[in-house]
Amino acid sequence: MAETSNIATQAFEYWTDAWQRSILFMDVLYRRGTERNARERETAPHVLNFEFETIIDGRTLERPVNYSLMRIIPPDGVEIDETKRPFIVVDPRAGHGPGIGGMKQDSEIGVVLKAGNPCYFIGFLPAPVPGQTIEDVCHAEAQFIEQVAYLHPHAEGKPALIGNCQAGWQIMMTAALHPELAGPLVLAGAPLSYWAGVRGKNPLRYLGGLAGGTWMTSLAGDLGNGKFDGAHLVSNFENMNPSNTYWKKGYHVYANVDTEEKRFLEFERWWGNPVLLNAEEIQFITDNLFVGNRLSNGTIHDSDGRRIDLRNIRSPIVVFCSWGDDITPPQQALGWLLDLYEDDAALVAGGQTVVYTLHESIGHLGIFVSASVANKEHEEFTRSMDLIDVLPPGLYEAVFIDKAGEGVHSPEFADGNYVVRFERRDLNELRALGGNDDEDERRFATVARLSEINQGLYRTFVSPLVRAMTTEQSAEWMRNMHPYRMRYEMFSDMNPFLKGISVLADQVREQRKPASPDNPFLKMQEAASDRIVAALDQYQLFRDQAVEQFFLSTYGQPLLQTLVGLRADSANIRRRIGRDIARESVVAARRTEAAKRLASGGEREAVIRSILYIARSPEMRVADERAFGVLRELRTHLPAKERVSLARFKEVVQEQNMILQLDEERAMTALPKLLTEVDDRQRALEGIRQIMTASGELSGEAARRMSRVAELFE
Known part of the structure; x- marks a missing residue:
């Protein structure tokens, strides 16, 4: 009887805790959705945790864009040395709004200010300027860099640029077109070689093949009345990890609602506000980068006919990537060097200095927002930028040694908490990371050719009809009905059935009675959660294997490769960059x-x-x-x-x-x-x-x- 009574007590304790957590979790979702609705009404929503002043509004340029250059105002107590090299942090316009590089004190912007360097930020508005192109954005960024250099005439060195994800390849294009402007470039989780990867991993690179190319991007742009909804990009990102998207992320907040509310809402302020791109912009990205892989082989030209050749870049390039990053695996972050240079002698002769570091486990977003990464890799790169700038041409790997470790010689001559060494490597080190064989390259080339055919068919026979039926009202309705946005609106002040949830949550907080950690029903809850995660992970594994097998078998067919011209004697499987x-x-x-x-x-x-x-x-x-x-x-x-x-x-x-x-x-x-x-x-x-x-x-x-x-x- 005593044991039965104890079980009943534990059950009551658990169900009281579970009911209270449910109310508090619902309130967290309600606050998230309501904050998101308020941010939707802002002209320039961002998540920067620092004050700033606008230096150049890109909408006022001769070729207007929705980007702006801002100077970060140092917080109280932070002294800036105007003779130090200025830094420019560029956030990715890859679905989300700006600010991830400075959304907290321990961030890329935070470590730059901590080192005493002047800091600037390039952000953007939610909607693009009508008619703006990727080339226009590159020209605007060049003017921003030039302005920063003008504002710091006595600085030691040209402005250093930090490009996160999509912003990484964009500043590389800018530096290739204007090599005289920029100082060292830091590419954080930025893909440059889009076909690269290894079998059994990196399934995102197969996505273009599943759709038969980029015609669906054209369809989305037409249905958006000339605009592409960034929610599609965010959804693709989320679909890569279904267990996290559909269970772990929400469950973690529910299970730890007393402590996780602030962190969750802070991140969701950035995650929940997808931006728009012009249809022409996203088409350029998918045609030339994601499917065409044309950046590293020098087959992209600007409107003046100049080839965008990454070999033109004379500034040192720092590549920060991670084995835990499925969006930009190391092969995609570093494979462009193998596309540009046949051997190490060619790399050195070209005057290019490249420094890379491979994190063991951090995920794609962690490269930008993790406090541990900010306080180690980003901080040490910032402090060592002058050394990086004078390294002789070649390939180097950054190695971080804890200064407090035993036997570290002369630690007083190293800034920060680590000693940074740049050890010479060769291109064979990058080849050892793994990659495609010739047949895999032929498969990706087949997708690129087929994409051009399907794109032509769509533009000729389907696009005129879709455009004729689309209005700005229908495009706006489709954006509002996107499942990504609907889940925010369902739990927000737009839902009249949730009007009283905040009052109820306040009452729960006053009477909060969490269950004890050793409650058996709480352990059963954790076990059930683990089984759900395992099932979703198993689904992900099966899905990714099926996608890869479909890609390999479909685009490996000799008949299809013959029809798109890749079995001819003169066919090039991969167009390598030519001599200059x-x-x-x-x-x-x-x-x-x-x-x-x-x-x-x-x-x-x-x-x-x-x-x-x-x-x-x-x-x-x-x-x-x-x-x-x-x-x-x-x-x-x-x-x-x-x-x-x-x-x-x-x-x-x-x-x-x-x-x-x-x-x-x-x-x-x-x-x-x-x-x-x-x-x-x-x-x-x-x-x-x-x-x-x-x-x-x-x-x-x-x-x-x-x-x-x-x-x-x-």
């Missing part, structure tokens, strides 16, 4: 000029050549934040007239690196000619030793090279 004779001529001229300067220069050139020579040893092949810290410390002791700007320092590094590539032995033999005074040689040698041993004593080939430098200086 003009660029090669410029590189050849630079190499010739560098060869002439092999025996000319002074202390600055001698020191940098020596450092690069030692760093070329197999044990080194690394740029260490501590060595750069020592170099900055030594710079402060030089007379003002002897100090050079970061831009000039970068030029010297590039030149001396090229001299060593041309003929390392002759370059080192000529080293004594750069310094004729004994005192200058001794001072330079001491500085080299301090810099090269900042991360620890040298050994092996690096020590031998250091000894040779000492002999040459003596």
Whole structure:
């Protein structure tokens, strides 16, 4: 009887708790929907957690766009050094509104301000300017970058850009068209090689094949009366993880409603307000990027006929990606390098510096909003941007070492909580990540060809009828009836049956009686939730396998490939980017000029050549934040007239690196000619030793090279 009574007590305790949680959860959904309705009525809704002032309204430009440049006003207590490099954070217009890069203090914007750098933000309005194109947006961003540089004439270095997701490939296009404007580019979760991936994963890349190409994008644009609803993009994102979308996300709030309300509502302010794009904009994206994969092979041209060639970019490129990101897996974030360069020598000869880091588990959105990521990767990249800017051309992986770890040498020369090392890698490291074989490439090329055919058929025979039947009223009605929006309106002040839920929720909070953690019925609830998640995960696995199998079997058919012209003798499975004779001529001229300067220069050139020579040893092949810290410390002791700007320092590094590539032995033999005074040689040698041993004593080939430098200086 006592046991039965105890079970009854626990059951009553659980059902009281469950009923109260249901009311509170309903109130959370009601507040979410009501806040979303209010934001829909705002002219420029955003989720920035920082004050700002508008510098340029893109609607006033000669080619108007719905983008704006804003200066972030530092919070109280934050000091900004105007001589430091300014940063521009660009948010993705990929369905959602702006602000994710600064929606809390521990964010991309937050770490930039914390480091004392001026910070700017490029945001956008919910609706596009009629007629604006992706090219117009790129030109607007170029004017924004130019304005920021103008506002900071004494800054050390050109403005650095942080592009999240869609904004990443957009700033790459801008930098390719205007390579003289931008400083380092940080691509956070940004796809650039859209066919790349591995079998059994990354199912989003098959989506174009399921629809037979991009004709459905055209249909959506026509039904939207010339506008594309960003809710479609968000829904595609959500459908990738059904267990999270349809159960885990809501259940987590329901099960922890006493503590999760604030976090949930904060995120939903950004998640629940999809924006619009012009039909022409989304068509450009799907045709040229998602299905056509034309960005990395240089087959996109602007209205003036200029090829958008990513090899034109002279700024260092930082790629931040994660194994836990299904939207932008590492292969799609880094595969463009394999499209552009045949080998590492071509990458170096092209003058391109690329730094990447691979997170083990963080998801796509976590790259932008995770506080742990902001306080580690984003913060360290921000603090190390000057070092990144002067790295010699090549491929590097960023490695983060905890300063508090045992045996860390000279931690005082590293900012932040980590020591950052940029270790040399080669393109084979990227090939080892996995990718498509030739037959897979042929399948994706088949989709691209078939997409063009279906697009032509739709534009010729269907589009005129759809456009004739569509009005702005019908388009607005379809947007309002989208299931994504309906779920917000059902639980909002638009629903008269929920008018009293807030009052009832307040009463529940006053009488709240949560069940004890060891309540058996609560454990049964958790077990039931786990089974639901497992079932939905199993459905996802089956669905993704079926989609992949359909894609592989359908687009692998020789008959279909023959009909679209991919079995002809002259057919190219993948259009690789062609040679650029003009660029090669410029590189050849630079190499010739560098060869002439092999025996000319002074202390600055001698020191940098020596450092690069030692760093070329197999044990080194690394740029260490501590060595750069020592170099900055030594710079402060030089007379003002002897100090050079970061831009000039970068030029010297590039030149001396090229001299060593041309003929390392002759370059080192000529080293004594750069310094004729004994005192200058001794001072330079001491500085080299301090810099090269900042991360620890040298050994092996690096020590031998250091000894040779000492002999040459003596």
